Amino acid sequence: MTSSSYKQALEAKEKLLGLADQMLEDEPQSMFIESLKLAVEDQDTRRNHLLLCSSALVPKALASLLTSAVVLSPLWKQRYVSADGHISEEDLDCVLLEVQRLQPPFLGGRRLVRRDAQVAGYRLSRGQAVVYGTAAAHRDPAVFPAPDTFDPERWRTSNKNDRDKLFCFGGGPRNCIGEKMYQHILKEACRAFVAEFDWQLPDTWRPTWKHMPVCRPTNLPELRLARRAGGELWQDAS
Template identity: 45%
Template sequence: MTTPPGSAGLPIVGDKSLEFYKDAIGFVDRNIAHNKSRIFLSRLLSKPTVFVSSNKGVKELLEDKAMNCDLGYKAFMYEIYGDNILFTDGINSVVLREILHNLFSAESVASYQESIQRLTSRALEDLHSRSPVNVYKFFKRLTTEICLSVFLDIDFQTAQELSSQICELTTTHWHGIISVPVSIKMPMMSSFTYGKALEAKAQLLKIIQDKLKDTTTSGFPQKIQNARFPHANLAHNHLLLFTSALVPKALASLLTSFVIAVKKDDFDKANCGSTFLDCLLLEVQRLYPPFVAGRRLVRKDCVVDGYKLHKGQAAMYMTRQAQRDPQAFTKPEEFLPQRWINAEKDERKKLFCFGAGPRCCIGQNFIWNILRTITQSLLRKYTWNIPEGQDLSFKWLPVSRPSHDVLANFVERS
């Protein structure tokens, strides 16, 4: 047991939040090299923060030491989303997770499949005629439509005005996450971005409440309304979370990385069955997780990968670096889907794209279903190529996405 290398510096002047936000991956890589350790101490959001970038360390933090920590998102996302599973700890989180598990059970997820497949088939129908396609934009629209269809029982074709309104509101709402948390509205002046986000939140909640009152609404809205939440506003707030831009952005990030990473040699192998397709998806999740980091607040001293974390500190676990840890994976920087073909079941526990341990993503089976449906349908209908000369770099926060438009040409299979 030892103290992590590095320094938390002085309050305010020693804070590295801006540096981290500008380039999270570069910041961590530089500190790993400087400290000669994948675990190091710095200061983030005015709090001494231990960065955990080793695969073993992240696994221990999320699994073995999960009860020593609380989730660390409330400080900068709570007002945007309100009470929900992301901001709940202790016995209350256990109650909420049990309720939500029922909404995302294997049986429930299967009941959403018809909508997912129908919307996917419709979106892919004429993709070749639109080449070159802005890949991220296309997938974000498709996954937004899927989420609104499943979670709010909305048909984009028959409810175009409402769909457009919700999409505009979710965009405004999302911008609040990346803005300064100040809500100011003055006469004759437009409100700040954060204030607009809170206004969008109120309008989205009104739409959600109206949908739940609609007796013709079925599917997921009906299920969540009948779920035994301690308070009605918890059903509304979770629908706000599920229908926000968060899920489509994460899905679009993974699907864009899939199109970039999968090469011509993989097309036919993946099209022959689900086994190799799953290997491709696992490798995309390993190399290109949409959420490159997560945060915990240490409420009880604990040891993670040999380093002591103290009560009152924060811990940032770096998903992307942990999944490229040479101690966990051979040739960690290379896209090698074949590594998963004969991999032991425990190998998947080295992936943290959906978190891990008792606070892992409840909807990961639903997310996996969407990813598999879209990629399988895409491979059956098309091959594709990425024209050379494009900037394929990514921005990292709050959800990783291309820094510039990524264009692809889709060719219909004969």
């Protein structure tokens, strides 16, 4: 059989799935593996989640959302994080939903029209390809009151039943199969960061954003971190 990019991709996939099987069998002490086993019951789904985690877009998306959570922290940290670094599960959930709403990692996605329709005055024919813009959908004033305002409380009040209106990971039957894993890792990473560190962004710093390949600030701030256990203050660019 002649070599091809597709054949090489399939071979690479099989190697990665083999590594996933090894991790699931040989690393019972790994916190990530153990939490994955608790979150996902089906073995094949666990393998696919680990396969997704090894692809480039998965860590990029997580890095984007974690960065956005820190960049937007002046809008939520004082209200929701206690002096000893505790944030409730419900508060963290609301904060991260609002981070995803305002700063989704990806610009959008592509879908095929399944039946003729008319949307906002435009006629769409079956079989046409359409592109949806995630950020635009997340700031639709018909769905989200005061759409440009960072307001985690909306997920307890006006938008408490609107989680399906977030399209960070697609939607419908072609939604990203790794979304559950994404959300689990995102929460665990944020909870650990909040518990471990106190942090501060420069008062005068204002982010500017770029959106390819994922959403992130173009001007990196100097983030000041201090370990809550009493470690020395140290600085890092993030």
